[in-house]
Amino acid sequence: MTGTRVGSEVERDVLGAIRRPGWRWLLGLAVSGLLAVLLHVLWGALIVRGLGLTGLNNPVGWAVLITNFVFWVGIAHSGTLISAVLFLFRARFRTSFNRSAEAMTVFAILVAGMFPLIHLGRVWVFYFLLPYPIERLIWPNFRSPLPWDVFAVTTYLIVSVVFFYVGMIPDLALARRHLPGLRGRIYAVLSLGWQGTGEQWRHYARLYLFLAAFATPLVASVHSIVSWDFAVSIVPGWHTTIFAPYFVAGAILSGTAMVLTLSIPMRRWLGLEAHMPIDHYEGIAKILLFTSLLVGYTYVVEQGLSLYGPSPFERDQYAFRAFGPYRGLFWLMVVCNAILPLTLFLRRARRSLPWLFVLGILVNVGMWTERFVLIVASLSHDFDPYAWGTYSPTRYEIGITAGSFGLFFLFFLLFSRLLPVIAITESKQALADRAGEEGTP
């Protein structure tokens, strides 16, 4: 069946999706647009009135806003993983997802980048974080992990955008051919005069390979650096060397889960079932299972080390997480991230799109919760017992969190109608390869 499908069908279906906005899309656009507006209104209130509008307090100086930052940076991860790493490993199932995963990366990192700014007490002097020339010769403090964050996230954003855009150039050229009028002319400009000549393809393939190789280390570095925001501190529950691999595994877990959450409805609503086969989902499910095992392992190691180690502060902290006021969230995170994904050992579960969709959402819930517990529980129960205190979010933080999802989906919905959501040329190539293997003309 698939073997008989010709490349022009891919082209027709994928580019056809660009032209057909349905009521679902418009409704989704309206809702996410409103949420995005809400995000900015609430941020404005925080700037004008002060961060007291959040639920933050004396021991708990970071909470939901930083949770969101780590969460969205995590989401951004699997984009690069699926595009670059799987490209280098020649994983065929990548072609169904790479475009949407790359888009997801770019949007997630844009959303993530807002949060360190939102949570600044004085965002109007955020530029103190940048090494700009100043007559007093004050630079950022490079011993602090926060400037590392600035560089890591900015680098990641630039590389992701370049990778996303470069990968799309041949498809933009196709879109230019299919769409008349103004939109066609815009695609024409964006396609940078792509002609599809052999020479161009040769250069293009080199460049793409080079970019993939360049982006791959970022998968490890960005979230490692984000983890050092915590690990470099002396807060019990943060100060641990396992954080970098732990965060990277968690990021890939949550990113993969987000790919499932986004692509399963997209596949259905854009009518791309034929081009995103179940086999490919199974490949994604295996990544999810693998990273979930890693994350589950770190949970055990963290708790175990705190019991084994000499620090009473650490021991109390992990007991506090499991049995203190945040225990519900702690056990939710264990179930969602480390236990439910174990179902993917069953082939039937790996190939069930409804289950993968539900699991994707649950893992995202679990990963958000994990960051929340890690950040808030550690701060609310550190060294001095007098200073202990708990935190709960206010309407402002809940609204900003909802707004960040709104902004992300707004970007994604616009992407799904404006740009080819599946790499057409790559899919054609894959079809052609497979046809060659099966000997069909």
Place this chain on the structure above:
Amino acid sequence: MMDRRTFLHTLGLLTGGSALSACTPGKDRRHLVSALVPPEDGVVPGQSVWHATTCTECPAGCGMQVRLREGRPVKAEGVPGHPVSGGGLCVRGQASLWRLYDPRRLRGPQVRDGGALRAATWDDALSRVASALAEARGAGRTGAYLSGRTTGALAALLAESAPALGLEWLPRFEPFSHAAIRRANGLLFGAPEVPRLDAARPDVLLTVGADLLETFVSPVGLAAQVVAGPAGRRWWHAEPHCSLTGANADRRLVLRAGSEPWLLAWLLARVAPSARRPLPPAVVAAMPRPSIAATAEATGVAVDALEALGAALAAAKEPLVVAGAIATAAEGGLAVAGLAALLQWTLGATGRTVDLARGEGYGDVGSLLDLRALGERLERGQVGVLFVARANPVRHAPAAWRLAGKLAGATLRVGLGDLMDETLREMDVVLPLSHPLETWEELAPRRGLRELLRPAAAPLGDTRAEGDVLLELRRRAGETVAPSYQERLMAGWRARYDDAALRAYSAAGWAEEPVSGPPVGLDAGAAAELLRGVRLSPPKPGLVLVLAPSIRSFDGRSRALQLLEEVPDPLTTVTYGPWISVAPGDARRLGVADGDELRVTLGGWSAELPAKLQPGLAEGVFVVQRDVLPSFPGGMDPATGEAICALPGPGLERTGRGGRMPYLSGSPSQQGRGLIPEPIHRKETAKRASLYPEHPHPEHRWTMAIDVSRCIGCGACAASCYVENDVPVTGAREHRLGREMSWLRIEPFYDAAGGVDFLPILCQQCHAAPCEPVCPVYAAYHNPEGLNVQVYNRCIGTRYCSNNCPYKVRRFNWFDPVREAPLDLLHNPDLSARGRGIMEKCTFCVQRITAARDRAKDEGRAVRDGEVVPACAQSCPTTAIVFGDLNDAGSRIAALVKAPGSWRVFEELGTEPSVHYHRGGGEGER
């Protein structure tokens, strides 16, 4: 020809000069100080002037010096070496500036018009009073003048003015009247006085109920004396509830409420045979002799504890027994006070550490008996014009008396006060009094001591001194009197002092005069009579509600000052609002947790109060600070006129309401974390290797040492810090969220037995500070003098420093700090302003360090040891805090840091704090 440099100088001078003179908010603010012409007393913009005066937040009369900047008082501190306080200033004294600037202060006279009070002019108000006085005189009705305790010049004026105005000056009304003590001393020694105590000398001290460290007579001075006691001194404190004084005693005996006579009677019988001053045979014959078993049974104190106490008192060289406050505020209070006075006599304390000749001058203070008599006279319509000045009898009279209603019996009710209260609300004419820092005054808080009060600021509102009001009323009655109260005072001083003496008096703010009194003798007959009247009845079983005095608001008079709600109660760390302290066992029985509301009923009286668990409190005892209650639920002891404060049989039930309560402590226990380490836990920690170079401290290395054994948890340091450093006062809502801003806090840590240690925590100014490397913008950095400096203008508000601080002493400005006018005038101009989004914290009072360094540089010398005194150390009544330069090898701080047993909190983290703690090891000195 002007060169570039001169041009810039001139331009700078002109710009600066015009900017300086423009630095005055508001269009029509009266200029107290010209920016250009320095007045005679040397007020120069930018320079502080210290003014010696006297604190009036309670009757003790501690010395207070006020720092003036640009003609405004901005800080109050203790007067070193003052005869009353010894040099400290308590939490209430710190708040006296808050009273001066309180936005709710009465700004002008009010008169009742058709049921409601409305603003009036002084002329209007006074003519109403004058005509009412004339009318009453015509009708032959004597008026009454009820005031709080009044001493010195105002007392003389009142004694002369009351008859002139046709008023009877009633015995003074004080909620803490010490009536039982005075009555007992009157009966036994013919001296109805509150004796002056010397708590520094005793080697064995027993306090029964008397809360020496909180509200008893002169708490700052007594606290200073108690901590200065001789080495090996043992201090027992006996009380039914759990007070700060009890928490600081060496041994706290939990008595059943009402069993105090048992304890004292047993002790008297125990020590009398071997005592220094044998009792007359008639007295010995009349002495009740309860057996130790019966005493242990009645009091709930174990037999061996009683034996130890009795043996210690009998063997002591300089024993002292003091009973008072809660112990005498009960039926049988006279017996308690009498037994204690006899113990003082027979143990030889009377005349040595208990000085009746140089008493506290409470002789003209009345009691609730006098207030009841006033109520009866009012009911019978025998009172003409009623004046109530500086007193709130409506709040403090037993609620069952319904005193507020009885006030209507007077022809006109005139109230004098500064903040609206329950009594002023009932008045027909309300006359606003100037703050003691706005007027001239002279007090005599104890016999043989005169204290000067002089204006530090022009009155903020349309207020007058009480003396001026009296003189004006007399003038209106046709008498020729001094033109003003100030003139009268000055005339008095000129008559009494020559120029040199007056100048010395003015500089010091106080003068002592010799007091002669014959040594007191015991009236054996009266003593035997009193002893025969001692009824040893078993205390009633069941629940007890104890109405305790409050260190933060005394009898409630300081309750309205927000600063005193912002600073937590030392034992519970509750800040805002009332609460009821519940023993952990009772909490389990009632099923309440912190913040759950309880309805407390006593007869017809009821109140709804959130519960707070109090470790160390005996089961069955519930404590409410009496100042927080809207009315007084207790009764009166008819024998003495004391209010009864231990009330049996309260009804307690859960209302089902509850929620987050504003208290600051996250845990009553230190969870075995060794913040205050047991000696066995102390171990040497090796210096850690670091990738970074050491911070050099070429000139100074500022260091603090805190003696935990001297810290009594009173909170004076915290309040002082609030005022000195403009620390934002955030209010109940923010406290409920855990957003207090205090730079300095005192952490109470309870042990399993209910004992408590107080640990003052402020920024530890770590040598290897966790806050510094994580700040992305160098807002937190280490300066060459060893301070962790926070650069407000550089701070972008990531709060990473606070997260990484193991001591959690950093404070984030969640909102813009706003102080309602005129409280905005109470600010220290030497500080940088902070706005929302900025982290702040203790700076070791860097402005004072800078001032001392500049002064030393001007005088061409090095900074002297003890020259820099941070605000917290200055106020500490017990001199627990010592500050200095560790680079100065001969300094006190260098010795204290090296002393054995000195430790630093969380030393194992390698932060190397600059705050060292120790237990004893150095004599406090100012």
